[in-house]
Amino acid sequence: MTYPHRRSSAASEDDFFDIPDEPCLAVVKRQLRHIRTWVFFGLFILFILWxxxxxxxxxxxxxxxxxxxxxxxxxxxxxxxxxxxxxNAIMVFEALHRLGSRAERVLFYPEEWDTLVESPVDRDSQLLQMAEEKYNVQIMPIDVQMIKAGSGSAESWDKSISKFLAFGETQYERVIHLDSDITVLQNMDELFFLPPAQVAMPRAYWSLPKTKQLSSLMIVIQPSSREYNALMDAAKPAMHGQVDTSHAENRYDMELLNDRYGDSALVLPHRQYGLITGEFRSKDHKFFLANEYEQWDPDKVLSEAKFVHFSDWPLPKPWVMWPHEQLAEIQPKCDYKPGTPEESGCRDREVWKKLYDDFRRRRKNVCKLLSFPAPEYPPKENPDEPKERSEQVPS
Structure with a gap:
C-alpha cells in the first residue's frame, strides 16, 4: 500500500502552509454541496427578517x-x-348590576312613597324594596311637589329638573346620571376616570349643524354644592310653575345645562354615549357618522354604543304599546322596494324592533309589569319639536 507523502515536523512554516491556489468560484461550489451551508444561510435569512x-x-x-x-x-x-x-330606573340598575358595574347606585324618589308593601298590587313599594335588596341601591326620598306633575302613565317628559339633585351628591367624587328611558348595552365605569371637568356630556348630534347643543341623556358630574345651588336657582321659574316643563321646547335640564356648561363641558363621543333609536329610522346618517364617506352599518353602530335612548316621536315610549296604524307609518323603511312584497335591506327595522321588544321583555321580567295601552291615534301635533330632523329629537 502506498501512503501519501507527509511533511515532516522539521519542514518550514512557509512550506507547511503552502496550499495550492484555488479559484473562489470553485470554493463556493464545493461549500454549497454541504447541508450545513444551507442551514446556516437559512438561519441568517430568518435572522434578517426577524x-x-x-x-x-x-x-x-x-x-x-x-x-x-x-x-x-x-x-x-x-x-x-x-x-x-x-x-325604568330599576331596569337601568339591573343592567348595571348584570354588566358588572362596581360603582354605587342612588335612586331619588318622591318622599310620599314608602317601602312598606301593604298589598300584592303595591308595586311601587315592591320595586323600591327590590332596588335596595337585589341591586344594592341607596334610595333617597325627595320633595317633588315643587315641580309640576307629569301626565300619567303615557308621559314622555318626566320632571327632568330632578336630575340636578345629582350635583348635590358631594359625598362622591364623580357621579353619572343617565336618563331612564334607555337600554344599557355595556359597562360604562370608565367614565368615572375622565380628565377633570365639572360636567361631561355627549353632543345632541341630531340638532347639527344648526346648533351644537349638549344632550342631557347622560351627564358625568363632579358634584359641587356651588353648582347645585346655581342650577336650582336657575330652575326656580319651573319650580314655581312659571314654566311648563312637560314640553320639549321648555325642557329646562338641557337648556340650563347648556347655558352654564355649553362652552366648558368635556364632550363625550355620541357614537358611544348618545345613540337614539330614531337614528335607525333615518336614511341620512351624516350627522351621526360625522363624515361623508363611511357606510352606515346598524349592527356595527349598536355594537359600539354603550346605551341607546328611545326617541321616535310620535311613537310612544316603549312602555306604551304601539298603535298599529302608527307603527306602520313610523317604523324604519327598507332600503329596496320598501312597502312592497319584494322589499329587502330591512336590517335597520330588525334592529329597531328588537330594541323595543327587548325593553318590553325586560320590563316584564324585572318589574313584572306589562306595557300600558296605546294612546289614541293620530297623536296631537307636537309643538315642541323643531321641524328639521324632528323624527330624531329625543323625548
Missing part, C-alpha cells in the same frame, strides 16, 4: 387598577317621579 419585522403593538396597559379603586367614591344616579319611571 430584525426587519414590525414590532408588535404593546399590550393594552390599564391605566387604572380597577381592583384597587375605592368604588364608594363613585355612583350612578336615577330619579323616579312616577310608577313608569320607577320601573
Amino acid at each position: 430584525l426587519r419585522r414590525e414590532p408588535p403593538k404593546p399590550p393594552a396597559l390599564p391605566h387604572i387598577r380597577y381592583d384597587l379603586v375605592d368604588w364608594s367614591r363613585y355612583a350612578y344616579t336615577q330619579y323616579a317621579t312616577s310608577s313608569a319611571y320607577l320601573c
Whole structure:
C-alpha cells in the first residue's frame, strides 16, 4: 500500500502552509454541496427578517387598577317621579348590576312613597324594596311637589329638573346620571376616570349643524354644592310653575345645562354615549357618522354604543304599546322596494324592533309589569319639536 507523502515536523512554516491556489468560484461550489451551508444561510435569512419585522403593538396597559379603586367614591344616579319611571330606573340598575358595574347606585324618589308593601298590587313599594335588596341601591326620598306633575302613565317628559339633585351628591367624587328611558348595552365605569371637568356630556348630534347643543341623556358630574345651588336657582321659574316643563321646547335640564356648561363641558363621543333609536329610522346618517364617506352599518353602530335612548316621536315610549296604524307609518323603511312584497335591506327595522321588544321583555321580567295601552291615534301635533330632523329629537 502506498501512503501519501507527509511533511515532516522539521519542514518550514512557509512550506507547511503552502496550499495550492484555488479559484473562489470553485470554493463556493464545493461549500454549497454541504447541508450545513444551507442551514446556516437559512438561519441568517430568518435572522434578517426577524430584525426587519414590525414590532408588535404593546399590550393594552390599564391605566387604572380597577381592583384597587375605592368604588364608594363613585355612583350612578336615577330619579323616579312616577310608577313608569320607577320601573325604568330599576331596569337601568339591573343592567348595571348584570354588566358588572362596581360603582354605587342612588335612586331619588318622591318622599310620599314608602317601602312598606301593604298589598300584592303595591308595586311601587315592591320595586323600591327590590332596588335596595337585589341591586344594592341607596334610595333617597325627595320633595317633588315643587315641580309640576307629569301626565300619567303615557308621559314622555318626566320632571327632568330632578336630575340636578345629582350635583348635590358631594359625598362622591364623580357621579353619572343617565336618563331612564334607555337600554344599557355595556359597562360604562370608565367614565368615572375622565380628565377633570365639572360636567361631561355627549353632543345632541341630531340638532347639527344648526346648533351644537349638549344632550342631557347622560351627564358625568363632579358634584359641587356651588353648582347645585346655581342650577336650582336657575330652575326656580319651573319650580314655581312659571314654566311648563312637560314640553320639549321648555325642557329646562338641557337648556340650563347648556347655558352654564355649553362652552366648558368635556364632550363625550355620541357614537358611544348618545345613540337614539330614531337614528335607525333615518336614511341620512351624516350627522351621526360625522363624515361623508363611511357606510352606515346598524349592527356595527349598536355594537359600539354603550346605551341607546328611545326617541321616535310620535311613537310612544316603549312602555306604551304601539298603535298599529302608527307603527306602520313610523317604523324604519327598507332600503329596496320598501312597502312592497319584494322589499329587502330591512336590517335597520330588525334592529329597531328588537330594541323595543327587548325593553318590553325586560320590563316584564324585572318589574313584572306589562306595557300600558296605546294612546289614541293620530297623536296631537307636537309643538315642541323643531321641524328639521324632528323624527330624531329625543323625548
